[in-house]
Amino acid sequence: MAGEASSSRQKRQRLVEEEGENGGGDAAVARSGTLVDLDLFYCPVCSDSLTIPIFRCDNGHIACSSCCTKMKNVCPDCGDSIGDFRCLIMEKILEAFDVGRGFLFDLHLLDCPVCSNALTAPIFECDSGHIACSSCCKKQRYKCTACSLPIGNYRCRIMERLVEAIFIPCPNAKHGCREMFYYGKKLVHQKECIFAPCYCPALGCNYSGLYKDLYSHYETNHKCGKKHFRSRHDADAWVHVDDKILVLQEYRDGPLVVIQCFQKPEGVSVTVNCIAPSAPGVGEFSFLLSYSREGEYWALGSDKMNRIHKVSFQAPEKYFITVPMSDFKMKIRINRITEEIENEV
Ligand SMILES: [Zn+2]
Numbered sequence: 055m056a057g058e059a060s061s062s063r064q065k066r067q068r069l070v071e072e073e074g075e076n077g078g079g080d081a082a083v084a085r086s087g088t089l090v091d092l093d094l095f096y097c098p099v100c101s102d103s104l105t106i107p108i109f110r111c112d113n114g115h116i117a118c119s120s121c122c123t124k125m126k127n128v129c130p131d132c133g134d135s136i137g138d139f140r141c142l143i144m145e146k147i148l149e150a151f152d153v154g155r156g157f158l159f160d161l162h163l164l165d166c167p168v169c170s171n172a173l174t175a176p177i178f179e180c181d182s183g184h185i186a187c188s189s190c191c192k193k194q195r196y197k198c199t200a201c202s203l204p205i206g207n208y209r210c211r212i213m214e215r216l217v218e219a220i221f222i223p224c225p226n227a228k229h230g231c232r233e234m235f236y237y238g239k240k241l242v243h244q245k246e247c248i249f250a251p252c253y254c255p256a257l258g259c260n261y262s263g264l265y266k267d268l269y270s271h272y273e274t275n276h277k278c279g280k281k282h283f284r285s286r287h288d289a290d291a292w293v294h295v296d297d298k299i300l301v302l303q304e305y306r307d308g309p310l311v312v313i314q315c316f317q318k319p320e321g322v323s324v325t326v327n328c329i330a331p332s333a334p335g336v337g338e339f340s341f342l343l344s345y346s347r348e349g350e351y352w353a354l355g356s357d358k359m360n361r362i363h364k365v366s367f368q369a370p371e372k373y374f375i376t377v378p379m380s381d382f383k384m385k386i387r388i389n390r391i392t393e394e395i396e397n398e399v
Pocket residue numbers: 097098099100101102117118119120121
């Protein structure tokens with residue numbers, strides 16, 4: 055942790071709060087986190103509270119405007135010039151931060167403005183002060199999406215420290231998750247949080263809940279035309295392109311596997327996904343979906359079935375096969391990867 059060794063000032067701990075993810079509406083649960091390094095809100099040169107404007111050098115050091123003047127626009131850390139470029143994101147954060155109460159009113163300032171993912175180091179800044187994560191810089195060919203200036207040369211080090219100094223509980227805390235982590239690790243955790251809500255794939259059903267609850271919900275409420283599968287046994291996977299979706303549930307109230315067809319100009323794309331959180335030990339399957347008739351054969355398989363929280367009716371960008379027909383009397387063999395549960399079958 056970068057801030058730890060560098061500062062002799064006493065560490066202060068404050069709370070950072072945010073409104074519920076969906077911004078109000080139904081019983082928004084306030085999310086709170088702990089800022090473990092309040093020193094970030096002090097000018098590193100004069101140690102006074104930071105005030106707007108805040109300037110930065112090309113190496114990512116910051117200083118208040120009176121320090122810039124006193125130092126004749128020479129960065130005391132690296133000797134580069136400082137005073138031309140504002141650190142706008144830090145100014146925005148300062149405006150959204152109530153130092154007295156220790157609240158940051160807008161945790162979304164810690165998200166990449168281009169892709170909306172939680173920012174993690176390295177974070178880059180253009181000369182106009184816009185920021186972006188490294189993968190967005192690359193995707194946008196190092197051109198700022200807001201002002202078209204080059205972006206990707208200058209690191210925004212103060213933001214890199216800030217995202218590592220804010221400790222938040224998991225957004226699924228209301229569903230029972232007790233994990234706490236640095237804001238920058240939000241995406242990593244959210245991807246594998248076992249408490250992430252999963253959505254019922256039945257058409258017209260709006261149920262969502264923990265994966266186990268969803269599986270029993272499906273078993274109980276969607277008996278009509280229901281299909282089951284057993285690990286290491288072939289199951290019929292008959293789906294007509296007009297149906298678009300076939301749901302198979304592991305016998306009896308296990309994970310839900312969804313086979314979907316998407317009509318495209320070049321044929322029909324078929325995908326297979328499991329509705330499950332991406333946590334270890336849940337819904338981990340391999341599969342082989344195959345079709346054979348009159349000498350025609352094709353198959354789609356994977357030793358790790360993709361897991362999703364919610365069915366999407368957008369044509370898939372990966373994990374699919376495209377076939378030139380609409381009659382799908384396919385077979386599917388799904389194998390549980392985890393031994394332990396297989397023994398129960
Ligand atoms: Zn200063």
